[in-house]
Amino acid sequence: MLSTSALASLAAFLAVANAAPALAPRDGTIASQCTNVKLSQNWLVGDCLTGVGTTRITSGTSLNSKISNDDGALTWALDGWFSQLCDSCQLLDGGSSLNCQCPPSSGQNKNTTIDLDEHISVYSGHLLSDLNGTPVVPVIPSIYDFPSDVSYGYGGNATCVEGSANPDWCGSVVPLCSDGDKTDFNETAFTYTTPITSCLAPSFYLPYEFQFDHLKLAGAAAWELTGYADAECTEKVIVLTPDDSGKCNLLPELVRGVTSRPLFNGDVF
Numbered sequence: 646m647l648s649t650s651a652l653a654s655l656a657a658f659l660a661v662a663n664a665a666p667a668l669a670p671r672d673g674t675i676a677s678q679c680t681n682v683k684l685s686q687n688w689l690v691g692d693c694l695t696g697v698g699t700t701r702i703t704s705g706t707s708l709n710s711k712i713s714n715d716d717g718a719l720t721w722a723l724d725g726w727f728s729q730l731c732d733s734c735q736l737l738d739g740g741s742s743l744n745c746q747c748p749p750s751s752g753q754n755k756n757t758t759i760d761l762d763e764h765i766s767v768y769s770g771h772l773l774s775d776l777n778g779t780p781v782v783p784v785i786p787s788i789y790d791f792p793s794d795v796s797y798g799y800g801g802n803a804t805c806v807e808g809s810a811n812p813d814w815c816g817s818v819v820p821l822c823s824d825g826d827k828t829d830f831n832e833t834a835f836t837y838t839t840p841i842t843s844c845l846a847p848s849f850y851l852p853y854e855f856q857f858d859h860l861k862l863a864g865a866a867a868w869e870l871t872g873y874a875d876a877e878c879t880e881k882v883i884v885l886t887p888d889d890s891g892k893c894n895l896l897p898e899l900v901r902g903v904t905s906r907p908l909f910n911g912d913v914f
């Protein structure tokens with residue numbers, strides 16, 4: 646039985662622990678806190694001050710996950726994928742703005758600039774965004790370096806889900822997998838540079854959904870891929886980590902849905 650004072654200090658501790666995310670230290674603008682700020686595969690990457698002396702960590706945030714082209718203007722939008730249509734993108738103002746040439750619904754490309762400081766800040770050295778709510782600041786930096794290439798792929802032996810007109814079609818358009826090199830994408834037909842934050846039921850060209858009996862993750866970057874038995878991602882089947890990269894993993898159950906997140910210092914959406 647805990648004493649009243651022990652309960653009181655436990656309650657105080659829990660209150661602080663629960664409040665911690667809301668008290669996320671927003672240290673300042675990108676340009677004032679970060680050096681070597683660059684646009685890499687449409688991620689904003691920089692070496693930013695942690696708040697402890699002059700220590701910096703390298704981190705990044707996926708701009709395609711946050712910015713869209715709205716009629717020729719760069720605009721904040723979750724999963725906006727601005728880079729699909731905009732080109733000649735560059736950072737201005739020390740990395741605090743993104744400038745691109747983007748097509749409006751009709752007519753010539755427009756020269757458009759968005760102020761990244763509106764939704765991206767440095768939190769204890771991490772470039773994070775509040776676009777999807779207050780960001781969760783990692784307690785310690787990742788053990789994985791920020792990759793020079795953030796690409797990752799997944800794939801494997803598959804059939805189309807039960808009830809498809811031609812169940813073998815899915816397996817015929819993606820290669821079977823085998824154990825191989827971590828960075829070999831030949832057997833991973835689905836390639837990404839952004840996190841898969843909402844459950845994805847893989848499909849290719851046609852609306853036939855895949856179900857995998859083997860699953861492979863590939864890429865030099867440290868990503869975690871989770872496979873689920875259902876297309877809503879409620880029943881977890883397997884979690885693949887960088888240690889599993891390059892392996893063709895036999896699944897205990899068919900996988901129909903996937904999510905992924907970076908294990909390096911990368912924003913999770």
Ligand SMILES: *[C@@H]1O[C@H](CO)[C@@H](O)[C@H](O)[C@H]1NC(C)=O
Nearest residue numbers: 733737744745746756757758
């Ligand atoms: C677009 O506008 C930016 C910011 O004003 C400027 O630096 C850039 O040179 C312009 N680009 C073009 C192609 O006009």
Ligand SMILES: *[C@@H]1O[C@H](CO)[C@@H](O)[C@H](O)[C@H]1NC(C)=O
Nearest residue numbers: 802821822823824858859893
């Ligand atoms: C799927 O992958 C395994 C392991 O690489 C392989 O041995 C097997 O033959 C494949 N399954 C099918 C149906 O081809």
Ligand SMILES: *[C@@H]1O[C@H](CO)[C@@H](O)[C@H](O)[C@H]1NC(C)=O
Nearest residue numbers: 824825826828829830831832
């Ligand atoms: C992957 O595909 C490329 C291009 O087709 C080929 O050159 C390479 O040898 C393949 N890698 C492996 C490990 O099979």
